Amino acid sequence: MGGRRARTMTVMSDTGRAGTTGFRSDRAAHGERPPAAARSGTRAEPPAAPPAASPPSGWSDRRIAFLVGIAATALGLAGIWIPSYWGDEAATLMSARRDWASLAALLGTIDAVHGLYYAFMHLWIDLVGTSPFAVRLPSGLAFGAAAAGLYLLVRTRADRGTALVAASVLAMTPRVTQAATEARPLAFATATAVWLTLLLVRLLDGRMPRAWWWAYGAGVAAAGTLNLYVLLLVPVHAVAAIMHPARRARLGAFAGGVGVAAVLAAPIMAAAVSQREQIAFREDQEVVTLTGVLVGQWFMLVSLAVVAWALVVAGVVLALVHRADPAWAGRRWLLAVALAWIVIPTTVLVAVTALVTPAYTPRYLVFCAPGAAIAIAVAASALRRGWQRALIVVAVAALALPAYVDQRTPYSKNAGTDWQDVSATVERLAEPGDGVLFDEGVRPSRRPRLAMHTYPDGFAGLRDLGLVRAHDRTDGLWDVTAPLAEVVDRLRGIDRVVVVSRSERGADDDIRVLLEAGFVERERVQLESDVVRSFERRPLSAGSREPPA
Structure with a gap:
């Protein structure tokens, strides 16, 4: 007794x-x-969360997470080969194809924040080639890894049903599914953010050796080279550490890990500051809008955004209602971390944009979408029956479906990029030895010239009349070009020229030179966004001489 x-x-x-x-x-x-x-009865402080118990079926959380990752990967990869490449993906391809010396020169002047990704893609395309599916495959795999990691993260504090809802919502969030279709580092940044947070939780819970705090710091620094903004996870993680039951024992170790991250990330932060002019063009744009933050940042559709934010608010209200209920303690902690994940990075970037320089871009904050998914899952956890939670997932899926389908259509990127069609049309209209000219009057990400770098087969054997210096012979992203009037001598010996334009009057000056040189328009093909026009030199009448070029 x-x-x-x-x-x-x-x-x-x-x-x-x-x-x-x-x-x-x-x-x-x-x-x-x-x-x-x-x-x-031992007084040793227990970890804040136990290892997951396996149900009688023997399904461990690791196995479930693996299946979640497989299902999400399949969802992410479906149809990724359909959309045409767009400007940012062209930057990926053109950078990854450079030799190492050329890539180093590029990163010394621009895009250093994507250096790790470009280096990886350099190795990747050497192995698998540059087909749209092959180049986008890593993003689809990262998308699946993010969903699997989020399941494990939520599972540290909540039941399996809640964890499955969070992973499912993340895998259906439009901005995240879009990242899965692009040869850019955003899907990697999202996956890295999730797994770093999971590592942090396990370290705070005392379930990892203390030496792993060094790995945590190195991981945060590496994540900053995939997307500099992922470094904004540090204050989010600080919230997680401060609110953890073992904070007195762990805050020092956390500070040490952050110190490691700060030292290792210092070069990339310095490079980002020195290269900030690459986004200077956004000074003339309305960078931050309420719609951009509440809709464009993650949900992309107004109807989905309304429902999603309502569920986030419901999660907060439920946590307050159950603030004294010990059964909700784990979910309250998850929700606090989720709200920090939602609010802190966005607030910082909006403030920097308002006070210092343009820094806010909605899609760059895709790595914060897991926070919204967790908050929605916390709201769903109040429902006692699995089918009730499933209804929330089905509702989110139904609302997100139009965005998912649209993202996998041929012209879904950057207001209708159609470079696959451009390449096919040029191949039909031109023959090896003919000339090609491109409209240079639009912003770099929409320049038709990039069709030649993303779908080169249609341009094989053509003479690029406006090229002055190829991109891989410079320390910049793009080719250096000149108007035809400055290189008109290149028309000698050419009887057919294909002109590709996107802006309404962007190629007018070059076309004027062609007409003066004796060319006439033979065919015009209007594509989704670009226009391809074929010009041929007028045949000379008997006794006449060829007009000067």
């Missing part, structure tokens, strides 16, 4: 520690056994 009372008093004392009661009650609510230390 006395021994039982002593054990009871010990456990009561143990559970009296801040926050621990709630996490233990959360485990009881999920049908999990308390740690052995608690059962034996």
